Structure formats: structure tokens, C-alpha cells
Amino acid sequence: MFKDEDETGQPRINEAERLRKKIIRLKQLAHKYKHAEIIQNALLEISNIATHASSLEEFYVGVHSHLKQLIPADNFFISTLDISTGELAIPFFADEKDAHPAELYPEQSLSTLLQQGLTGYVLKTGKALLCDNDKVNELIAAEEIVNLGSPCHLWLGVPIKHDDIVTGVLVVQTYDTNVSYGEIELELMTFICHHISGVMERLKHQEQLEQAIQQRTRELSQAYDKLKLEVYERRRAERLQKSLFEIAELASSSADNPDFYAQLHNVIRHLIPANNCYIALLDDTETHLTFPFYVSQLANKHPGTRPLQDGLTEYVLKHKRPLLLDQNSINALIASGELYSQAPELNHTQTMHQWIGIPLFIHDQVRGALTIYSFSMTQNYQIKDLELLTFVSQHIGSAIEKKLSAESLQRSYEELEEKVIDRTKALAELNQNLEKEIQQRRSMEAKLVHDAKHDALTGLPNRAMFMERLSHAIKHVRRHSLEQFALLFIDLDRFKQINDTMGHLEGDKFLIETASRLKSCIRDNDTLARLGGDEFVILLDSINNINDARDVSERVIQKISQPYRLGTMEFNSGASIGITISGKHKVDTSESMLRNADTAMYQAKANGKGCYVIFDDNAQHQAIQDVELETEFRQALHHAEIELSYLPVVDFNTGQVHALESRLFWQHPLRGLLQQEQLSALAEQSHLTVELDKYTISIIDRTYAELLKQHDESIELHVMLSSQHLKHKHVLRSLKNTLKQTQLNLSHLWLFFNEKALVQETENHINGFELLQKLGVKLGISHYGSGYSALNSLLFLPIKGLKLDANLTKQIHAEQQLKLMSAYQKTASTLELQTFVDGIDSPEQKRIFSELGYQLGQGAALADTFTLSDTQSQICVQLEYA
Structure with a gap:
């Protein structure tokens, strides 16, 4: 079994390795x-x-x-x-x-x-x-x-x-x-x-x-912006052009358009935001501002007329250029004192954001200002707005100028219409009174023709008419040699005295009464005329012989000699008549015959007045002699042939010589001895009165040292002077200088002036006396009592003495005269004035004046005049005393 397992195990290992590698x-x-x-x-x-x-x-x-x-x-x-x-x-x-x-x-x-x-x-x-x-x-x-x-x-x-x-x-x-x-x-x-x-x-x-797209986009955007700007500028130009047309229409509108400035404001608002706006104008005097238009978001009260001060409006007017200011700029100007330093109450700029002021040129001068301003920070004005408003302001100024001119023209038309109406009424009234005026004019012309040939006071023919009739009479007798006429030249006595003492009104009454008396002495076919003053002439037409002229002259003298009732007084006068007969000379003219009659009249006055003289060649010869005498008198003054004598002023009680009165005399080779009165008359006739007085002062000054050797140094000198020295400042100044340059003791010098001249020229005497008194001289009035001056007039004069008129001395036996002399003495004594009696010619007169209280006097019964001889011995020379 195990063998089988081993035999079978090796393949399994290989397969596994193969599988592993495969894996x-x-x-x-x-x-x-x-x-x-x-x-x-x-x-x-x-x-x-x-x-x-x-x-x-x-x-x-x-x-x-x-x-x-x-x-x-x-x-x-x-x-x-x-x-x-x-x-x-x-x-x-x-x-x-x-x-x-x-x-x-x-x-x-x-x-x-x-x-x-x-x-x-x-x-x-x-x-x-x-x-x-x-x-x-x-x-x-x-x-x-x-x-x-x-x-x-x-x-x-x-x-x-x-x-x-x-x-x-x-x-x-x-x-x-x-x-x-x-x-x-x-x-x-x-x-x-x-x-x-x-x-x-x-x-x-x-x-x-x-x-590329961005570039193109930018190009298109720029083109669009450019086009948009062009469109804006075009629209802006169209608005500007439209506004200018509207301003031009406003300028052409009627002067009484009440919405003129409001319509101007609407035009401005179309161009630029202008919710706050006003127009200020200078008045005609250029010292005050007026505000014809004013609108504000703050609803402030419309400003009234006010004087020029130092506000924003005045700042624009002063600088004459457009201004764009913000709050900081305004505050800087206020801090520097250029704004509202004089008138802080005008400052309402605290809430302003921006302010534009444009000067308005009217009649080529800055006469107002256009102003807009904003309060909001979101409303900002730019330089272009300033430039636009500046351009428009030129047209606005022209429109306002036309409006003001139209208003002025309308006022002129209204004033002209009123004047035409008034003138029409006046012409209507004038037409209604035209016939009456024409009638009055005719009457005036007739009166003028009458006045041109007649004396305004007496109604008698005047010189022109009389000379015309005299010329006709001369021509008539040349054609009719068997006929003749007489010319009577009449001069009244004492007429000047009437005027000086009683006034010109009484003098006029005297002349009217005289004219009436003369008319009663002549026939209707005779001509009575007044040549001027107290001179009358009578043309006796168709007389038989010179006896007719004598008869008329006697009637005239008889009528004139009758007393005149002037005021509360009776006044006696007289007539001196010169007669000339036609046919004496074949070359007679109206002027020559009147001159011959005048010459005969002066001869009558020289014969004692109150009589008549028939002209003949002898009278003409006498007139020539008078002219020659005047010439000789001038030469005598020039060659210092006029001599000086002194008349003693004697104390009635002691018989001592108190003063010496200077008197001139001239031993003329043909006319004999001419005394002070005759020399004064010659000087007056020759207009040499002032020169004769200076001659007197100079000869006194030249012999003063010798005079003091023969008399006590306290002796006083009396010098009679003419009032001509007091009438003119330069003459009076010359007299003062002459006296200052003399060696005379001025404190012992008396200057006497005639009372008649004092009555006529009282004011000149007062002024002249005040100036002469500063020299230290003593001032007096001579011929006192002849001028009928009021006693209270002596209170106003810085005088020290009075010298009575010699004519008063001759009338001293009258009871009224004695009372008058006594009054004079008491008045002078009260006023602490020395009195001097002139013309004491008898012991009886001396006794009377002494009993009246007078102490000093002069005259033949007191002392004779004397001269200073070259051997410094006093020789008394008996001179005829006038």
C-alpha cells in the first residue's frame, strides 16, 4: 500500500509544481x-x-x-x-x-x-x-x-x-x-x-x-464707447443748441414777461443740475445787489435788495471770472478774510457741497452773477459743467441785457406817453389862453413902446423921445426961418439931500410933484421931458422971442420954490435953468443945443442957484475955463504946488490951542487964492479926492518935525478925509499903509469923515472904522448935523468925537436950533464923545456954545489959519474963511 502511495506520490509532486508555475x-x-x-x-x-x-x-x-x-x-x-x-x-x-x-x-x-x-x-x-x-x-x-x-x-x-x-x-x-x-x-x-x-x-x-477675440472685442468696445460718446456729445450739442434757441426766444419776448427768469432757470436745468440757483444784478448806482430770481431746495426766503459787501456773489463780481468752489475752498477763503469778514450774517455756506459762480456781462461790463450750488455729496460739478455754464452765461447776459433795455425803453415810452398827455393838456390850455395871451402881448408891446420913450417914474418923455422931437424942431426951423423955439435945461436944488436924508421913496415923490408943477407952466404943444435924476428939459415950440422963454423960466422958478410936503416935513427946493434959442448957429444939432443949455444951467448954479441964464459964447468960454482949471489942478498936485495951512482948535475956557486942523490952499496965478472947500470940489469933479487926501497926509508928514518944534508934542492933528477911502478894500488898505509909513504920532491923529457920506454908506463906514481903529488913530464925524443921521447910529461906530457943521453955528439964534445943539451936546457927553464946534465967527457964538456945555471950537473968532515958514518961524496969514 505504501509502495503504491510512493509510486503515485512523485507524479503528484510534479503536477503540483507545474500547477504552481502555471499559477x-x-x-x-x-x-x-x-x-x-x-x-x-x-x-x-x-x-x-x-x-x-x-x-x-x-x-x-x-x-x-x-x-x-x-x-x-x-x-x-x-x-x-x-x-x-x-x-x-x-x-x-x-x-x-x-x-x-x-x-x-x-x-x-x-x-x-x-x-x-x-x-x-x-x-x-x-x-x-x-x-x-x-x-x-x-x-x-x-x-x-x-x-x-x-x-x-x-x-x-x-x-x-x-x-x-x-x-x-x-x-x-x-x-x-x-x-x-x-x-x-x-x-x-x-x-x-x-x-x-x-x-x-x-x-x-x-x-x-x-x-484675437479679446482684441476684437476691445476694438468693438472702444468703437462702441466712441460711438456712445459721439451720440452723447451730439445729444448734448442738440440740447445746448435748443437751450440757446430758447434763450434767444426769451430775449425776444416782451419786457413784461413775468416768467422770464423762471424760464431761464428751466433752460439751465436741461443742461446741468440746478435745483439751487439764483441770479444777482447790480443796480444803476452799482452800490446794491438785486435778486430777480432765487430758488433753493431749503425753501429759504427770497433775498431782498442789499448793499455790496463781501459775500460769494461780490467775490465773483470782483474777480470777473467763473469760479468752481467746494466746501474746503470756501472755508479757506473765509479763513483768509476774503469772504464774510464784513458781513458774517450772509454766510449760509455751511451745508454746501459745491458752488459755481459765473459773472454776467451786460453792456460789456460785469453787472451781475449766475450762481448754482449743491448740498448733496452725490451731485458733483466738473470743469466741463463750469465751461458749459460759462458759455451759456454769455447768451443769458445778452438776454438779460435785452430785457433790461426793453424794460428801460418801455419805461421811456410810458414816461413819453405821460409827457405827451401832459403836453397835450398843456397845449389845450395854451390854445384856450392863446387869444388872451396875444392880447396881453399886444398890450405889453404897446407898453414897451411907451416905456421906451417915456420916463418910468414921471411918465414924461425920456431923453430918446425928447432928442427925437428936438431934432424935428431943428429941421422945422431950418425950413421955416421965421420961426424959432427955446430949450430950457432945468436942474433942481437939494435933490441929493432929499434922497440922502429922507430916502429914495420921498425923493421919487419929490420928482413926481416937480413934474406936475412943470407941466402947469407950459402949453400943450410944448414938450416937457426928464433926462434922468433931477434934470428936466422943456422944448418951447413956436415962441415969439426970448421973452417968452424968460416968462416960462420965471414961472418954473416960482413954482419950484414953493414948499414941498414930504412925509411929516416941509422941504424947500429951487431950480437952476439954462436957456438956449434956436437959430443962433446954422450948424446947430440936437446934441449941441442940449449941451449949450446944460452949460448955461451950470452958469446959473454958479451964479447962486434959483435963477436962469441964457446961453451965449461967454458961457461956453467959462465951461472951457473950467476944463482948463481941472487940468491945472492935476498939474499942481503933481508938482506939489498946493500948500498946507493949519486952523487951530481952541479951548473956549482957557484959549489954549487944543488941536490943529489941516487945510490946503492953492495960490492960482490967474484965479487967485483957492481954499480947501474949492479944492475939495475940484478934486471931486476931477475924481482926484483920494489923491488929494494922500497929498495932505504926505505934506503933513514932511513938515511934522518942524510942526512939533513950534508946538507941544501932545498937539493933536485933525485931518478931513473923503469917504471914498472906505468904499473899496484896496483903497482902504492903501490908506492904512500910507499912515503906517508916516512919522506921525498916530495916537494924536484924528481922522474925520463927512456925516452925509455916513448916512449913505453906513455899513462901509462901520467896517472901515473897525480896521482904521487898529492903527491907534482917533476917528470922528465932521459936518455933523447936516446929514440927519439918527443919534442911535453913533452906538455902532468906534468914534471918539463929533465936529458940528458950520451952517448949524450960523443958525444958533433960533430957539429950536438951541434945543437941538443942547441935545447934541448931552448925547455926545453921555457917549463920552468929544465935540468940536466949527464956524465960530463971533464972540456971541462962542458964548452961546460955551453955555450949552461945548468946550472946543474953531473959527475966525478964535484963531486964524497959519502956515509953517521955511525959517521955522510961525507966520500967521489971514485967509478968507468960508
């Missing part, structure tokens, strides 16, 4: 098939990734992930070559030891490094390379490569080709000595490189396509 072989085949399946699946997955990968990075990650399932590929990288630049790059890198070469060698070019290593070697040879450290060292020794990175066990690099051109290198390496690479890994890597090449080319074309 091993089956297992190997199964492992091979399984590994092939894995490789097939991995390659399918790699092919699938190559088909669907959207990018090389995604493909590289997928290849590495599936490659690690086939071979040890933890150390794996891909290097790609840019054909156009020749640069190498590593888009995918994974290594257990080394970092990315760009990090490992940061200071060197990655492409240069790769070119020097194994990767560059494969790239240059275009063949796959499987090497170990020994092979690497051989290549290094042959200077084919440069040693880079950490040493590895095996390094496998397969070129990536496209159209037989190497475009990259696929590399795997291992540091593990238990790992080996063979033909299978090489084939697998070659397969993968084939797919990588296709994917790279596909993705490259896809990337180029995408770049």
Missing part, C-alpha cells in the same frame, strides 16, 4: 494585463484631459496626477521653448528636494540656466535622455552641461516636438535607488509628450484665438 505565470500575466489596463486607462485619461483641458496648467496638473499612477513621478517638471524669443520657461515644476530654479537661482536668468543643464542638452540634441549620476558626470566633464540642482539617481528627459521642431522638454527624475526607468517609461513619456505637443498647439491656437 505564477497566470499571476504574472494577470499583473501584466492589469498594469496594461492601468496604463491604458491612464493614457485614456491623459488623452481625455488633453482633449478637454482649457489651459496648459490644468493639463499639466492632470498629466502629473495620472503619470504618478504609472511611474514614480514625484519629481516632475515641464520646460517650454518660445520659438519667437528662444527663451525657456518652466510652466510646471514639482520636486521633493529642490525649489523652483527661479527661486534657487534668483540672480540668474532661468532660460540661461536651463540652456546650460540637462534640459538644454535634450533641447539641443532633440533626443530623449536617460542618465544616472555617472552619465551626468561624464557630460559635465565633457562640458556639455553644467551641474545644476541636487544629484539624483536617475534623470529621464523626453523632447516635446511639433512638426519635428523641439518646443519643450518633459522631465522625471528620482532620488530613490530602488526605482528604475526603462523602455516602458520612455515610451510612456514619449506618448505623453506627443499629447503635450498637441495640447500645447491646440491651446496655443485657442489662446491666440481668444486673444
Whole structure:
């Protein structure tokens, strides 16, 4: 049994070994098939990734992930070559030891490094390379490569080709000595490189396509943006043009359009957000701002007219340029004092975000401002908004200018219509009164014609009319030689005294009464005329002989001599008449006959007044002599031929000489002795009164030293001066200078002025006396009592004395005169004025005045006049005393 078992056991062992080997072989085949399946699946997955990968990075990650399932590929990288630049790059890198070469060698070019290593070697040879450290060292020794990175066990690099051109290198390496690479890994890597090449080319074309699409998209986008901008600009231009048309229509609208500024605001809102807006304008005086339009989101009250201050509006007007300000800019201007320093109450900018101010040019001047502003941070104005609003503001300014001009024109039309209505009414009233006015004008013309030929006061013919009638009379007697006429020239006595003492009103009454009396003395066919002042003329027509003229002259003298009742007083006058007869000379004219009558009248006055003189050649000769005398008088003054004498002023009680009154005299070679009164009359007639007074002062000054030798130094001097010195400032100034330049003791000098002149020119005397008083001289009134000045007038004058008129002395025996002289003395004493009596010609007069209280006087009964001789001796010369 055991033999059978042994015999049968050996075959069993062989069968088992065979089965075991078969099983091993089956297992190997199964492992091979399984590994092939894995490789097939991995390659399918790699092919699938190559088909669907959207990018090389995604493909590289997928290849590495599936490659690690086939071979040890933890150390794996891909290097790609840019054909156009020749640069190498590593888009995918994974290594257990080394970092990315760009990090490992940061200071060197990655492409240069790769070119020097194994990767560059494969790239240059275009063949796959499987090497170990020994092979690497051989290549290094042959200077084919440069040693880079950490040493590895095996390094496998397969070129990536496209159209037989190497475009990259696929590399795997291992540091593990238990790992080996063979033909299978090489084939697998070659397969993968084939797919990588296709994917790279596909993705490259896809990337180029995408770049082309992106480029085209960008171009289309830019074209679209450009087109969109053109459309926007076109629409903006259309809105701007439309707005300008609307502004132009507003400018052409009627001046009384109440919505003008609101419509302007609507136009602005179509162009730019303007929820807050106002328009400010300067008034005509350019000192105040008005706000014709104002709108605000805050619903603030419409601002009224206010004076110019330092607000934002004034800032724009001042700088005359558009401004875009934000809150920071406004605060900076406020901090610098350029805004709201004078008027902080105007500052309402705290909540503003932005503010735009545009100056408005009206009539080529900045006369207002257009302003918009925002409160919201989301509403931002740009420079283009400022430029747009600036452009539109020019048209807005023109529109406002036209509106203002239209309003001004309308106001002018309204004012013109009112004036036309008023003028029409005035013309209607004028037409109604035209006939009445024409009638009044005719009456006025007739009156003017009458007034042109008649005296306005008396109604008598005037000089023009009288000369016309006289000329006709002369022509008539030349044609009718048997006929003749007489001309009477009448001058009234004391008329000037009436005017000076009683006033011009009473003087006019006197002339009217005189005219009435003269009319009663002549016939109806005779002509009575007033030439002016107190001069009248009578043309006696058709007289028989000279006796007719004498008769009329006597009647005139008799009528005029009758007393006149003027006011409360009776006044006596007289008439001096000059007569001339026609036919005396063949060459007689109206002027010559009137001149002859005038000459005869002056002769009558010289004969004592109250009489008549018939003109003859002797009278003419006398007139010529008077002219010659005036000429000689001028020469005598010039050559100092007029001499000086003194009349003593004597104390009634002691007989002592108190003062000396200066008196001039002239020893004329033909006319004899001419005294002070005659010389004063000559000076007045020759208009030399001021010169004669200065002559007196100069001769007194020249002989003053000699005078003091013969009299005590306390002697006072009386000088009679004309009031002509007081009428004009330059004449008075000349008198003051003359007195200052003399050696006279001015405190002992008396200056006397005539009372008649004082009555006529009281104000001039007061002013002149005040100036002369400053010299220290004593001032007095001479001929007192002849001018009828009121006693209270003495209160206003800085005078020291009164010298009574000599005519009052002659009438001293009348009872009323004595009372008047007593009143004068008491008044003067009360006013502390010295009084001097002039014209004491008898001891009786001296006694009466002494009893009345007078102390000082002068005249023939007291002392004679005397002159200073060349031998310094006093010689008394008896002169005729007037």
C-alpha cells in the first residue's frame, strides 16, 4: 500500500509544481494585463484631459496626477521653448528636494540656466535622455552641461516636438535607488509628450484665438464707447443748441414777461443740475445787489435788495471770472478774510457741497452773477459743467441785457406817453389862453413902446423921445426961418439931500410933484421931458422971442420954490435953468443945443442957484475955463504946488490951542487964492479926492518935525478925509499903509469923515472904522448935523468925537436950533464923545456954545489959519474963511 502511495506520490509532486508555475505565470500575466489596463486607462485619461483641458496648467496638473499612477513621478517638471524669443520657461515644476530654479537661482536668468543643464542638452540634441549620476558626470566633464540642482539617481528627459521642431522638454527624475526607468517609461513619456505637443498647439491656437477675440472685442468696445460718446456729445450739442434757441426766444419776448427768469432757470436745468440757483444784478448806482430770481431746495426766503459787501456773489463780481468752489475752498477763503469778514450774517455756506459762480456781462461790463450750488455729496460739478455754464452765461447776459433795455425803453415810452398827455393838456390850455395871451402881448408891446420913450417914474418923455422931437424942431426951423423955439435945461436944488436924508421913496415923490408943477407952466404943444435924476428939459415950440422963454423960466422958478410936503416935513427946493434959442448957429444939432443949455444951467448954479441964464459964447468960454482949471489942478498936485495951512482948535475956557486942523490952499496965478472947500470940489469933479487926501497926509508928514518944534508934542492933528477911502478894500488898505509909513504920532491923529457920506454908506463906514481903529488913530464925524443921521447910529461906530457943521453955528439964534445943539451936546457927553464946534465967527457964538456945555471950537473968532515958514518961524496969514 505504501509502495503504491510512493509510486503515485512523485507524479503528484510534479503536477503540483507545474500547477504552481502555471499559477505564477497566470499571476504574472494577470499583473501584466492589469498594469496594461492601468496604463491604458491612464493614457485614456491623459488623452481625455488633453482633449478637454482649457489651459496648459490644468493639463499639466492632470498629466502629473495620472503619470504618478504609472511611474514614480514625484519629481516632475515641464520646460517650454518660445520659438519667437528662444527663451525657456518652466510652466510646471514639482520636486521633493529642490525649489523652483527661479527661486534657487534668483540672480540668474532661468532660460540661461536651463540652456546650460540637462534640459538644454535634450533641447539641443532633440533626443530623449536617460542618465544616472555617472552619465551626468561624464557630460559635465565633457562640458556639455553644467551641474545644476541636487544629484539624483536617475534623470529621464523626453523632447516635446511639433512638426519635428523641439518646443519643450518633459522631465522625471528620482532620488530613490530602488526605482528604475526603462523602455516602458520612455515610451510612456514619449506618448505623453506627443499629447503635450498637441495640447500645447491646440491651446496655443485657442489662446491666440481668444486673444484675437479679446482684441476684437476691445476694438468693438472702444468703437462702441466712441460711438456712445459721439451720440452723447451730439445729444448734448442738440440740447445746448435748443437751450440757446430758447434763450434767444426769451430775449425776444416782451419786457413784461413775468416768467422770464423762471424760464431761464428751466433752460439751465436741461443742461446741468440746478435745483439751487439764483441770479444777482447790480443796480444803476452799482452800490446794491438785486435778486430777480432765487430758488433753493431749503425753501429759504427770497433775498431782498442789499448793499455790496463781501459775500460769494461780490467775490465773483470782483474777480470777473467763473469760479468752481467746494466746501474746503470756501472755508479757506473765509479763513483768509476774503469772504464774510464784513458781513458774517450772509454766510449760509455751511451745508454746501459745491458752488459755481459765473459773472454776467451786460453792456460789456460785469453787472451781475449766475450762481448754482449743491448740498448733496452725490451731485458733483466738473470743469466741463463750469465751461458749459460759462458759455451759456454769455447768451443769458445778452438776454438779460435785452430785457433790461426793453424794460428801460418801455419805461421811456410810458414816461413819453405821460409827457405827451401832459403836453397835450398843456397845449389845450395854451390854445384856450392863446387869444388872451396875444392880447396881453399886444398890450405889453404897446407898453414897451411907451416905456421906451417915456420916463418910468414921471411918465414924461425920456431923453430918446425928447432928442427925437428936438431934432424935428431943428429941421422945422431950418425950413421955416421965421420961426424959432427955446430949450430950457432945468436942474433942481437939494435933490441929493432929499434922497440922502429922507430916502429914495420921498425923493421919487419929490420928482413926481416937480413934474406936475412943470407941466402947469407950459402949453400943450410944448414938450416937457426928464433926462434922468433931477434934470428936466422943456422944448418951447413956436415962441415969439426970448421973452417968452424968460416968462416960462420965471414961472418954473416960482413954482419950484414953493414948499414941498414930504412925509411929516416941509422941504424947500429951487431950480437952476439954462436957456438956449434956436437959430443962433446954422450948424446947430440936437446934441449941441442940449449941451449949450446944460452949460448955461451950470452958469446959473454958479451964479447962486434959483435963477436962469441964457446961453451965449461967454458961457461956453467959462465951461472951457473950467476944463482948463481941472487940468491945472492935476498939474499942481503933481508938482506939489498946493500948500498946507493949519486952523487951530481952541479951548473956549482957557484959549489954549487944543488941536490943529489941516487945510490946503492953492495960490492960482490967474484965479487967485483957492481954499480947501474949492479944492475939495475940484478934486471931486476931477475924481482926484483920494489923491488929494494922500497929498495932505504926505505934506503933513514932511513938515511934522518942524510942526512939533513950534508946538507941544501932545498937539493933536485933525485931518478931513473923503469917504471914498472906505468904499473899496484896496483903497482902504492903501490908506492904512500910507499912515503906517508916516512919522506921525498916530495916537494924536484924528481922522474925520463927512456925516452925509455916513448916512449913505453906513455899513462901509462901520467896517472901515473897525480896521482904521487898529492903527491907534482917533476917528470922528465932521459936518455933523447936516446929514440927519439918527443919534442911535453913533452906538455902532468906534468914534471918539463929533465936529458940528458950520451952517448949524450960523443958525444958533433960533430957539429950536438951541434945543437941538443942547441935545447934541448931552448925547455926545453921555457917549463920552468929544465935540468940536466949527464956524465960530463971533464972540456971541462962542458964548452961546460955551453955555450949552461945548468946550472946543474953531473959527475966525478964535484963531486964524497959519502956515509953517521955511525959517521955522510961525507966520500967521489971514485967509478968507468960508
